[in-house]
Amino acid sequence: MEAQGKGKKRGRTLFSFFKPSASATATPTPTPINEVIAENPSNVDVEIVENQFVEPISKVQRVEIDLNTLERDPGIRIPIWQHPVNLRDDIRRAYIKMGPYQPKLAEYPRTIYGSQTQPRRFQYSWFENFRWLSLQACALRGHDESPTSSNRGNFIEMVRFCGRLNDNIGGIVLEKAPKNAKYTSPTIQKEVLHILADRVRRTIREEVGDAKFCILVDEAQDASNKEQMSIILRFVDRFGILTERFFEIVQVPNTTASTLKKKISDVLSRFNLSSANLRGQGYDGASNMSGGCNGLQALFLKECPYAYYIHCFAHRLQLALVGASSKEVSVWLFFSKLSTIVNLIGCSPKWHTELHSVQAIEIARMVTSGERDTGRGINQIGNLHRSGSTRWSSHFDSICSLIDMYGATMSVLQSIVEEGSSISLRGEAAGSLIVMESFDFIFTLCLKPLISNYISVLVGPVLLILLLVQRCYYFATNR
DSSP, rough: HHHHHHHHTTTTOOGGGGGOOOOOTHHHHHHHHHHHHHHHHHHHHHHHHHOEEEEOOOOOOOOOOGGGOOOTTTTTTGGGGGSSSSGGGHHHHHHHHHHHOOOOOOOOEEEEEOOSSEEEEEOOOGGGHHHHHHHHTOOOOOOOOOOTTTTTHHHHHHHHHHHHHHHHHHHSSSGGTTTTSSSSSSSHHHHHHHHHHHHHHHHHHHHHOOOOOOOEEEEEOTSSSSSEEEEEEEETTTTSSSEEEEEEEOSSSOOOHHHHHHHHHHHHHTTTTTGGGHHHHHHEEEEHHHHTTTSSHHHHHHTTTTTTEEOHHHHHHHHHHHHHHHSSSSHHHHHHHHHHHHHHHHOHHHHHHHHHHHHHHHHHHHHHTTSOOOOTSOOOOOOOOOOOSOOOOHHHHHHHHHHHHHHHHHHHHHHHHOOOSHHHHHHHHHHHHHHHHHHHHHHHHHHHHHHHHHHHHHHHHHHHGGHHHHHHHHHHHOO
16 A cells, blocks of 8 residues: 555646646636645645635746947946846947947036136036046056156146147246146145045045944055055944945055054044944954954954954855855866966966967957957957955956957967976976866856856845845846
8 A cells, every 4th residue: 555655646747736727828727725735635734824826927028128229328327237137248338339428418507616706607518628638548647757758748748738739828837837836746746636635534524423433444455565454434424324435545564453453543533533433343354353362353342342343244255155166176176277277378478478469369350250249348358367265256257258268378378388488387288278178177167157147146236235135135036
């Protein structure tokens, strides 16, 4: 009997639980839960609630967007993250093709400035006069700005050019200006910038008022290998709105807890922000920041026992994602091989140059054959990205860069095998070539972006603390 009962249970199909409709074209009627349970009795006690039905699963409608009718005004267009996930890259490329957009109103409001009696208003023609350097992404400073230099930098050369066009301007700028009012010295320009920055900080200080506040601190090295520490204030303003303001960036000689504590205290005291009003600390999980005895958070807790420390959730999320991916042996091997390939290409400027040359030839060939789209910012020559140990997004960028430069990378590795400076370098390059041509590596290389894209959809909004719950809920319910 038991054997027959077990066989009968294994032989059940979908129609044992649901009755087929009379017609395939008829609208399916919901099946009451009590009928389903009656046909499938079990030892589990299930409470039957009257008038409950199994609702049919609704089909997800495919959304189509006309890329030629996208709204270009940055102030009123829909943010990229609100578009369907599978269309975001196409929409982003469409905006890149369109180029920068500056809305021009037919008439701007009039405003009275200072003691003027006649109101003035903005003219849209002024846009063309002041955006050249920023639009072209040109550096303002020059390597040699002395009067005898043939090229004194973009800013000074632009001033000279304007002076040649207008005699009134040419008679009062640069060498013809008063020696104490040229405003071209790096010291004077930095002083002006510091004055403007202090005015912004005083405005932020007025926003804080006498309210309690929290500090968010992180440090990193800049391009010159100098340690920079950023300070952000988090507080509730007088309107009851939770606000975050970037307050200052400070250069520190080292990253010990005592040094960071002194620099932060100096900044707070300079703007009359008492540490007694400190109610929270947000740092990463490094020992100099989170140490319970001599860490930065412990030093502030000694002064203010209510300044509770919270490990940055964004940093914890990144560590969790990186740690989870490294638990799988195949994934760990993939990223280990990927790091080896990136290190081989980046070990010498010679291979960097060859990578760029091969990539330029390959892009030109693909554009000619129609395999690549054309447009501003699409077919740029780049480098292989290195994946970081604490940033999940860097893993995704590293994979995408290798996919985009797969052919060029193979060509450079072949050159290293033939022209490498040492036998070990040539051997590593030969091994990397074998790995890149293996099925497992190519399959993982193509699969990881699909998985990482879905993860990044939720990770990206989590990093935006003010929209943490709203955006994650939006992405989860609209997938």
